[in-house]
Amino acid sequence: MTRREAFAALRQQLRAGGLESPEFEAGCLAEQLFGTAWRLMTPQQLAQPLTPEEDAALHTLARRRLAGEPLQYLLGEWEFYGLPFAVGPGVLIPRQDTETLVECALQATEGILAPSILDLCAGSGCIGIALAHCLPDARVTAVERSQDALAYLHRNIEKNAVQVAVIAGDVLEPELAASIRGADIIVSNPPYLSAADLAALQKEVQAEPRAALDGGEDGLLFYRQMPALWLESLKPGGRLLFEIGMGQEEAVSGFLARAGYTNLEIFPDLAGISRVVSGRRPAGERR
Known part of the structure; x- marks a missing residue:
């Protein structure tokens, strides 16, 4: 043959x-x-x-x-924002929808000299690494809990020859959030699938790590807790930007508002679906 x-x-x-x-x-x-x-x-x-x-x-x-094994896992590498990322069992596959979050974060850093950026729930590192590639003067820190994902995160930092600091930790841990201060921008693509979403997943998506997908019963677990936990990690005037699932924009905006964020914004992806919710820590705040 x-x-x-x-x-x-x-x-x-x-x-x-x-x-x-x-x-x-x-x-x-x-x-x-x-x-x-x-x-x-x-x-x-x-x-x-x-x-x-x-x-x-x-x-x-x-x-x-x-x-049902994902194509990306068979290939061992997948492109995100024009950059190569090692992927495999134990790490979430980068998706084009998430490029919207990178674009929004780049806009949010305009006019900031050497911005300090936190990438929470970093996974493969695709968001933080893409930002570090586009902003060579930025100080990017990626936070991830999973040991499997951390291995890919370190590989991808080396693969893309960028400077990204790595912290192994749980983004819902108050002590971790309290230990980090001075960020201009926080970006996060947390788990946001509901129990119903998880039950209906395609076979290949089921091969991806459940911990990177499971957002609790209604998919909003991380959005409920993270805004208040990480507010003081931002400089006054700094921004938190979340990727969200379809139809979650109203609920996530409400969580940000109740935690004290202002200037709330919602951004669509290329398909016109609301994909990013952003809020600002008030500039004159003193705590």
């Missing part, structure tokens, strides 16, 4: 398995196996016969994908 024939067979397998983008996924898996982008292969390369090792590896990749 040639590479061209193997690709056609893989694409058909993925289509028969009910995957939404069999052509794209087959191309990703073929590139993973052959080390060259499928669309860039020459006719001579496509006509090469598969080795027994390549044939076995391709069957293994197809079997794992059809069993």
